[in-house]
Amino acid sequence: MMTPEEIFQQHLAPTSPFPLGIHIDHARGVYLYDTNGKRYIDLIAGIGVASVGHQNPVVVEAIKKQLDKHAHVMVYGEYIQDSVNGLAAKLASLLPPSLNTCYFVNSGTEANEAAVKLAKRSTGRHKIISFLKSYHGNTQGSMSVSANEVKKQKFRPLIPGVEFIEFNSVEALGAIDMQTAGVIIEPIQGDAGVRISSQEFMTALRKCCDETGAKLIFDEVQTGMGRTGKLFAFEHYSIAPDIITLAKGLGGGLPIGAFVASHEIMQLLADNPMLGHITTFGGNPVCAASALATLNIISEPAFLEAIEPKGQLIEQELQHPEVKVIRRKGLMLAVELENENKVNRLIKYCLEHGVIIYWFLSTRNSFRISPPLTITEGEIKEACGIIKKGLNNL
Ligand code: PLP
Numbered sequence: 001m002m003t004p005e006e007i008f009q010q011h012l013a014p015t016s017p018f019p020l021g022i023h024i025d026h027a028r029g030v031y032l033y034d035t036n037g038k039r040y041i042d043l044i045a046g047i048g049v050a051s052v053g054h055q056n057p058v059v060v061e062a063i064k065k066q067l068d069k070h071a072h073v074m075v076y077g078e079y080i081q082d083s084v085n086g087l088a089a090k091l092a093s094l095l096p097p098s099l100n101t102c103y104f105v106n107s108g109t110e111a112n113e114a115a116v117k118l119a120k121r122s123t124g125r126h127k128i129i130s131f132l133k134s135y136h137g138n139t140q141g142s143m144s145v146s147a148n149e150v151k152k153q154k155f156r157p158l159i160p161g162v163e164f165i166e167f168n169s170v171e172a173l174g175a176i177d178m179q180t181a182g183v184i185i186e187p188i189q190g191d192a193g194v195r196i197s198s199q200e201f202m203t204a205l206r207k208c209c210d211e212t213g214a215k216l217i218f219d220e221v222q223t224g225m226g227r228t229g230k231l232f233a234f235e236h237y238s239i240a241p242d243i244i245t246l247a248k249g250l251g252g253g254l255p256i257g258a259f260v261a262s263h264e265i266m267q268l269l270a271d272n273p274m275l276g277h278i279t280t281f282g283g284n285p286v287c288a289a290s291a292l293a294t295l296n297i298i299s300e301p302a303f304l305e306a307i308e309p310k311g312q313l314i315e316q317e318l319q320h321p322e323v324k325v326i327r328r329k330g331l332m333l334a335v336e337l338e339n340e341n342k343v344n345r346l347i348k349y350c351l352e353h354g355v356i357i358y359w360f361l362s363t364r365n366s367f368r369i370s371p372p373l374t375i376t377e378g379e380i381k382e383a384c385g386i387i388k389k390g391l392n393n394l
Contacts, residue, residue, distance in 0.1 A: 004035075020351060027054035030375050032356065040351075041383040043371045044358045048222050048332070051249040052297050053374040059252045059293045066289035076104060076282035083289035090295055091260060094231055096240045101266040104258050104283030108221035108247035109137025111257035112184065114277045115243045116141055119182025119215040121276060122265040129176055129183040129214070131167040135191035135361060136184060136219050145184050148191075148362050168197045170204045180214035182243075187233040190222040193363030194327040194334035202237040215242040215265075221257070222332070225249035226298040226373050229308040229330030236329070252294030256287035298373065307331055307373055310380060314369060317384035322391040333369040340364040342394050349390035355383050 002010070004023055023035045030053060032040040045051065052059060066083050073079055088102040105111050120126055130136070130145040137143065143151070144158035152158060165172035167189060176183055183205065189195040209216040218241035223233035227249060230236055234244070242265070247257035269276035297303060307330045314333060315326050324336045337343050343359065347367060350357050357367045371383075 020356075022351075029053040029055070030372050030379050039354055041355045041379060041386075043369045043375075043383055044356050045370055045372045046253070047358070047368075048227055048248045048370040049251070050253050051225055051227070051373045052252055052294050053372040054253065056252065056294070056297070056374070058297060059290050062289045062293035063254070063286055066286050069285075071286050072281065072284055076279045081283075081285045081288070083285045083292055084283045087288045087292040087295065090292060090299075091258070094295075094299055095244070095260060098240060098242070098262050099244055099260045101263040102258050102260045103266060103269070103277065104256060104288065105247075105279055106255055106281050106284075107137070107257045108219075108245065109139045109142040110279070110282075111221065111245035111247055111259045112136045112145070112217075112219055113139060113141040115217045115219075115245050115259045115261075116145060116182060116184060117277060118243060118259065118261060118265060118269065119184075119217060121268050122215060123181045123213060125179055125181035125214075126161045127177075127179045127181055128162045129180055130162055130164050131185055131189070132164050133167060133189055133192035133195065133362065134164075134184075134186060134219075135189075136186075137221075151361070167192070167195060168201045170201055173201075173204055173208045176208040176212055176214050178212050180212055182215040182217050183209055184217040184219060186219045186221075186223060187237065188223050188228060188329050188332065190332070191361050191363065193336065193360055193366045194329065194332055194368075196327065196329055197237075199237055202239055206239040209242070217241060217243045217245065219245050221245055221247045222370075223329075225295070226304055226307055227330055227332050227370065229304065229311065231299055231304060233329070249298075250291050250294070251287050252290045254284075254287040254290040256284065256291050257282075303373070310373075310375060310377070313377060313380050314384060317381060318387060320388055320391045322394050327366075331369075331371060331373055331375075334360065334363065334366040335369065336366040337394075338365070343367050345394060346387070346390045349393060350387060353386045353390070355386045357387065 025033050025035045032042050091102050092100045132147050134147045136146045144162050165175045224246045243261040245259045311328050311331045327334045
């Protein structure tokens with residue numbers, strides 16, 4: 001008989017030679033429990049997914065209720081389903097009128113693939129501008145607009161016509177021209193180690209897109225759904241994109257993504273050719289029920305207002321001589337140490353002592369913190385106390 005560890009190693013394709021490898025038994029709130037009964041404070045939340053905590057009872061109830069009615073009944077876009085309708089209407093009510101039409105998909109990368117397609121379809125152009133250090137997903141289109149050359153090399157050729165420019169540089173925006181179909185950007189770059197764009201840059205970016213007719217795509221897969229202290233990160237800048245993409249925290253733990261734009265341009269996906277973007281599972285009704293219950297919690301003003309002070313508390317608690325800099329917005333944090341080796345040792349120490357922190361794909365001298373947004377002051381202090389002991393031991 002194979003052990004669970006042997007099955008994991010032999011029958012599940014790996015993504016790296018050093019998986020965390022915890023054998024999960026169950027999860028509640030901010031805690032994960034392994035099969036030996038060991039408890040971990042989860043400061044990662046499945047990378048910004050379990051925003052209202054693991055097994056949030058309101059979300060679990062909504063999922064069960066929907067499952068009792070029906071699960072998948074048809075491909076996206078054919079039947080009227082209440083949970084999907086409810087989610088679309090709620091999102092539209094929370095977004096500006098120019099972002100009133102949702103297309104639900106399965107993941108962040110698919111949302112970005114489709115958003116880039118929509119930019120091309122709605123402008124008749126093909127040039128795409130993206131930013132250095134960006135990450136937009138791992139399928140071929142999203143990889144094509146992501147910056148990390150090392151990760152892309154072995155998978156070329158990718159889609160042509162993508163130009164990468166400096167993030168947060170107003171001068172670099174000169175690359176946006178009348179041939180540009182779309183500009184895709186994370187308003188706060190996640191994988192780059194939480195790089196926050198300036199107001200000046202965002203205002204200039206919106207202006208360039210307005211002047212050239214290029215569609216401005218905000219990838220809010222990571223920054224959306226309250227992560228940065230506003231429901232959507234674009235709200236920090238008093239501008240709105242033409243297309244926004246969401247996933248991760250949207251589903252409250254179940255897989256769902258979305259790209260959202262105006263009704264006018266979304267209609268183009270149904271015409272010439274029709275079926276311009278299609279998906280079997282997109283907008284799965286159980287995932288949509290979970291997402292709607294989650295959104296109802298997160299969109300409450302008191303819930304959103306509590307996020308920034310919690311981020312501040314983490315920042316305060318992690319002041320330590322080993323910490324070079326903390327980059328942060330709300331509960332999206334990058335903590336920079338001297339080098340990658342120290343980050344690796346700290347992640348290992350924390351894992352052993354019951355706290356989950358995690359790497360960035362490309363920013364190896366920093367570790368990430370993106371806990372459930374429901375984390376309490378006490379849980380923050382306990383977790384940061386353990387991280388600090390780890391920092392003392394480096
Ligand atoms: N966009 C951003 C900003 C992300 O951080 C991620 C995932 O980390 C993605 C897109 C891809 O999302 P998914 O892994 O759901 O395809």
